[in-house]
Amino acid sequence: MLEYRTKHVVMFSGGAGSSWVGKYVADKYGWENTILLHTDTKWEDEDNYRFMKECAFHIGVGITTVADGRTPEDIFRKDLYFGNFGTAPCSKQLKMNQTFEYVQDLLGKGVKPILYFGIDFSEVRRAPRIAYNYKHNVDVFEDGIEVRFPLIGEIDGNPVNGEQLLYGTDYLNEGNMPRMRNELVFECLEKQNFIKCDANPKKEIVEEWEVPLPRMYALGFKHANCAGICVKAGKKHYQLLHKVWKHKYDEIEKIEKEINDAQVAKNGRRYTILSKTEETGELDSKGNPKKRKIPYSLEEYRTEVLEGGSCDLTNDDDNENPCECVF
Ligand code: SF4
Incomplete structure (x- = not known):
């Protein structure tokens, strides 16, 4: 042996x-x-x-x-x-x-x-x-x-x-x-x-x-991977990216949009890096509103939240995710 x-x-x-x-x-x-x-x-x-x-x-x-x-x-x-x-x-x-x-x-x-x-x-x-x-x-x-x-x-x-x-x-x-x-x-x-x-x-x-x-790190990123444009990161990370490296946010937003458009054209499905939670209109066994995750593009996040300030995302559990690459 x-x-x-x-x-x-x-x-x-x-x-x-x-x-x-x-x-x-x-x-x-x-x-x-x-x-x-x-x-x-x-x-x-x-x-x-x-x-x-x-x-x-x-x-x-x-x-x-x-x-x-x-x-x-x-x-x-x-x-x-x-x-x-x-x-x-x-x-x-x-x-x-x-x-x-x-x-x-x-x-x-x-x-x-x-x-x-x-x-x-x-x-x-x-x-x-x-x-x-x-x-x-x-x-x-x-x-x-x-x-x-x-x-x-x-x-x-x-x-x-x-x-x-x-x-x-x-x-x-x-x-x-x-x-x-x-x-x-x-x-x-x-x-x-x-x-x-x-x-x-x-x-x-x-x-x-x-x-x-x-x-x-000095710019505030928790992890220094892939120059901040990580697909495993959550909304807080992208909020920071938008604030400190807007050109990078624009770059990944553009990539996401082009890929998303091609995917929708191919099979009607949306894939986005972020997601958000919405109520389904039904109640669970305890009488609480049922929720589900839906795709949420960087363009939507930018226009509604980062530049629009109109949307409450505090209940979304991927808010806090930094870039977490499983290498
Ligand atoms: S998951 Fe890893 S390889 Fe992919 S973008 Fe994030 S840091 Fe880069």
């Missing part, structure tokens, strides 16, 4: 979290055993590339870049579909599939990777889906590829992994993953010898590494 060597592969996205994780992994397991893997969507803000280079230099490990060659827009136009908060074809094809191919390549060279992600404790609910994807979508080992999350915390001296996040549940089994909430993961972690990570990556990178953060 083939004996595999282990390599620690950091999903180096271009943000502060994954850069901090890169340093953590290189310090803990050795720079010679660390790979900084960037899956390039070709949509990143130019200042992210500057940031990644400076961080990689500080960490002491070069960047390994893999790319499909297409941008998210190429994929949206081909499929006439953007995906949304729950599912995004760009994330799947440009990040996950690229990572799978890279993993296969490593395995062919006798290297078994462990993947590391820069998700922190405050957004821990994002991590189980990644663990699920790398358990079921990598057709190599029965249990998939191990994924770890140093910024969430450690158990017995090692970064918490996917199995530990969902300890005592069967959520990682095929078809069993519920819509995840932070509290569900907290309950699982509490049953183990878990120590929360209290690092502050942005502060450390600026003050100790002396590397200026990507300019998107």
